[in-house]
Amino acid sequence: MADGLIGSTTTVFDFGCGLGDDVRHLGLRGIQSRGWDPNHQRDGAMTPAQIVNLGYVVNVIDDVDERVECLLQAWSFAERALIVSARLASDTADFTPAGPYGDGVVTSAGTFQKFYEQGELKDWLDEHLPEPAVAAGPGVFYIFREGADRIGFLASRYRRRASAVLPSVQFSIEEHKDLLRPLIEYFEQRGRVPADDELPGGSAIRERFGSLHRALRLVQRGHDPEAWKQIIIARGEDMLIFLALSRFDGRPRFGQLPVAVRRDIKSFFTSYRSACEQADVALLAVGDMNRVLKAAQRSPVGKLTPSAIYVHTSALDSLPPLLRLYEGCARRYVGRVDEANLIKLHINDPMISYLSYPEFEPDPHPALAQSLTVHLQTFRLRERDYRTSKNPPILHRKETFLTPEHPLHAKFSRLTRQEESKGLLDETSRIGTRHGWEERLRDKGVTLRGHRVVRDRRVPAAL
Numbered sequence: 001m002a003d004g005l006i007g008s009t010t011t012v013f014d015f016g017c018g019l020g021d022d023v024r025h026l027g028l029r030g031i032q033s034r035g036w037d038p039n040h041q042r043d044g045a046m047t048p049a050q051i052v053n054l055g056y057v058v059n060v061i062d063d064v065d066e067r068v069e070c071l072l073q074a075w076s077f078a079e080r081a082l083i084v085s086a087r088l089a090s091d092t093a094d095f096t097p098a099g100p101y102g103d104g105v106v107t108s109a110g111t112f113q114k115f116y117e118q119g120e121l122k123d124w125l126d127e128h129l130p131e132p133a134v135a136a137g138p139g140v141f142y143i144f145r146e147g148a149d150r151i152g153f154l155a156s157r158y159r160r161r162a163s164a165v166l167p168s169v170q171f172s173i174e175e176h177k178d179l180l181r182p183l184i185e186y187f188e189q190r191g192r193v194p195a196d197d198e199l200p201g202g203s204a205i206r207e208r209f210g211s212l213h214r215a216l217r218l219v220q221r222g223h224d225p226e227a228w229k230q231i232i233i234a235r236g237e238d239m240l241i242f243l244a245l246s247r248f249d250g251r252p253r254f255g256q257l258p259v260a261v262r263r264d265i266k267s268f269f270t271s272y273r274s275a276c277e278q279a280d281v282a283l284l285a286v287g288d289m290n291r292v293l294k295a296a297q298r299s300p301v302g303k304l305t306p307s308a309i310y311v312h313t314s315a316l317d318s319l320p321p322l323l324r325l326y327e328g329c330a331r332r333y334v335g336r337v338d339e340a341n342l343i344k345l346h347i348n349d350p351m352i353s354y355l356s357y358p359e360f361e362p363d364p365h366p367a368l369a370q371s372l373t374v375h376l377q378t379f380r381l382r383e384r385d386y387r388t389s390k391n392p393p394i395l396h397r398k399e400t401f402l403t404p405e406h407p408l409h410a411k412f413s414r415l416t417r418q419e420e421s422k423g424l425l426d427e428t429s430r431i432g433t434r435h436g437w438e439e440r441l442r443d444k445g446v447t448l449r450g451h452r453v454v455r456d457r458r459v460p461a462a463l
Contacts, residue, residue, distance in 0.1 A: 003136060003153070003336075005081055006031060006051055013049035015074040016057035017041055052078040059086040062102050062112040068128050075129055078145060084125060084133070085140040089115045090372075090383040118334060119379050132249045135335035138372065138381065152258045154246065158328060159189075159238045160317040179205060180219055187216060190260075191235025192267035198260065236268035237321045243279035244325055245332045251276060286326050293347045295322040303400035308346045308353075312360075312401040316343060327352055330374040334381065337372055342401060350376040357395060361408060364415055364451045367392040367434060391435045396425060411451055418453040422446060 006012060008030060014023050017035025026033040036044035054074040061067040075082050092115055097105040104114035116124070118138060125133040125141055133141040134150055144150035182201050186194045193216050196202055202212060209215040220228055239261075246252065254262060254272040269275035285291045296304055301318045302311040311319060316327065323345055330352035340354035353373040359366040369392075373382045386392040395401075396419070399412035419425050422444055431437045441447055447456040 001029075002338075003142075004156075005083070005142065005153075010051055011049040012051045012053060013047070013077055014053045014055065015046075015077065016054060016070070017044070022053065022055065046077065048077045048079050050078075050080040051083065052081075053083045055083065055085045056087065058084065059104075059114045059116065060112055062104065062114075064103065067114075071125070071128055075143070078143075080145055080149065082129075082143045083136070083140065084121075084143065086121055087113060087115050088121075088139040088381065089117050090138075090381055091115060118381055134249075135331075135333055137335035138337060140335060147252065147256055148258045151246075151252055151256070151261065155239070155242045155258070155261050155264075157331075158242045158245065158324075160234060176208065179208065180215060183212065183215055184219055187219075188231060189235075190264060191232045192264065195263060198263075232268070235264070237324075239264055239268055240275070240279050240282060241321065241325050241328055243275055244283040245328050247280070247283060248332055282322065282325055285322055286329060287350070289347065289350065291322060292326055292345075295320045295326075296345065296347050299323060301401075301403050302345075303397065307348055308344045310342055310344050310355075310401055312406075313341050313343060314406060315401065315403045318403050329376055333376075333379055334372070334374050339370060340372070342395075352376070360395070360398070364398075364448050365394045365396060365434075365437060366398075367394050391433045393432055394434050394437055396431065415451040415453070422453055424453070 001007075006026070010031060012023075012026055012031060012033040014020070014033065014035035017023055017037045017040070019040050020035050020037075023033045023035040034045055034047075034049075035041050036046050052074050054071065057074075058067050058071060061070060071084070074084075095105075095113060096108040097113075098108050098110075099106055101112060102114075104112055107113055116139070118135070121139065122133050122135065122141060125143060129143050131143050131145065131147065131150065133143050134154065136142050142150075142153070144153065179201075182199060183194070183205060186199055193213050194202065196206070196212065199205070199212065205212060205215050209218065243251065254265075257265070265272055265275050269278070296302070296309040299309060299311075299320055301315045302309040309323070316324065319327070326345055327343060334354075337354040339356040339358075341357055341360050342355040344353035344355055346352070351373055353371055355368060356370040357366040358369050368386050370386065371384045374380075375382070397412075397416050399409045399416060402409050402412070416425075424440055424444060424446070425431065427440070431440050441456070445456050446453050448454070
């Protein structure tokens with residue numbers, strides 16, 4: 001749903017729905033859904049739907065041929081896309097194996113489990129289905145029926161969220177600002193003039209101004225030329241990142257691209273060939289860790305350390321294009337890691353780590369709960385769980401992970417200035433874990449009340 005595959009008008013079929021929890025949840029959201037399961041919902045209707053979900057089914061089928069048959073049967077019902085999810089090798093900590101069985105294991109509960117590597121699962125899907133699988137998250141893949149839908153989804157994944165940098169315009173014709181607002185929003189999102197069939201309400205704008213081009217020129221006169229230029233540059237960079245990452249599954253021919261993407265390319269580049277050549281140069285640069293280091297040193301956002309640059313997910317779009325492409329290589333492989341709110345881009349080794357700090361906003365020094373690291377040469381995933389650790393790593397200087405425009409940047413900065421004035425951040429080697437930080441606070445006779453440093457009244461004032 002977050003990726004836009006399932007909406008209010010989408011039909012969903014859960015193939016192997018178990019007790020039907022997903023079907024019920026979708027129904028509560030007003031989405032037309034149904035399910036079938038060989039053990040729990042044998043009477044369910046097995047008919048086509050726009051989206052078919054095959055969730056954690058293939059990993060419990062011990063017969064290899066039956067597993068493929070199940071996949072193909074689910075695919076036959078998918079009109080637009082199939083969602084496949086399965087257990088990963090990193091999930092083995094949640095199970096106690098009683099012994100090996102076939103290509104998997106028998107758990108202590110007497111059930112079969114096949115644990116996949118991320119790349120292994122994709123390779124298996126690509127081998128048996130006619131369209132390439134797209135990583136949606138760890139152990140979750142989308143397989144689109146039409147190549148244009150797949151390409152459109154991938155292009156949207158690397159298109160930055162439109163920031164409303166143009167809404168303060170003073171129109172020379174004030175009464176038309178509501179009429180022109182959709183045109184402005186489209187330009188902020190795509191960086192170009194929309195075609196006549198791309199803008200709802202465009203006919204009214206054309207009727208008043210003659211054409212969308214003329215209307216946009218009018219809007220442009222009321223804005224800062226530099227802000228206007230930056231929008232075009234940003235959308236061109238987004239397209240370059242998409243084209244670079246499309247090499248991993250075989251870059252499509254120009255005619256295979258969705259119409260809107262073809263129009264974007266014509267707007268930003270002299271030709272599709274030129275765009276692909278620039279994208280290949282950018283992708284090659286990602287493999288040079290010296291260039292990655294220099295990009296990290298020039299980055300306007302993020303906390304730079306000797307081994308990595310850390311950035312909050314909300315600031316990812318503000319990284320230099322090379323670092324966005326670097327992270328995009330990992331995301332193309334693993335998909336979105338929903339729990340992660342900090343991203344660690346290693347600058348000595350080609351690795352990206354997705355870090356989960358559940359209390360990032362309310363806790364002045366939040367603890368690391370989980371991490372998932374993708375190595376971009378071996379493409380192996382490494383997960384670590386700190387939730388039961390008594391001495392987990394913690395964060396300091398939280399504002400450095402954010403853009404200056406973030407609503408909490410000023411609040412976090414005030415705390416950092418207070419801690420610096422008290423000498424709390426002087427010895428970084430001692431304060432990186434919860435116990436070390438607590439010891440540092442005791443040594444200074446202070447404590448934290450929210451995002452403020454106050455004297456610890458449990459410590460004698462003389463001390």
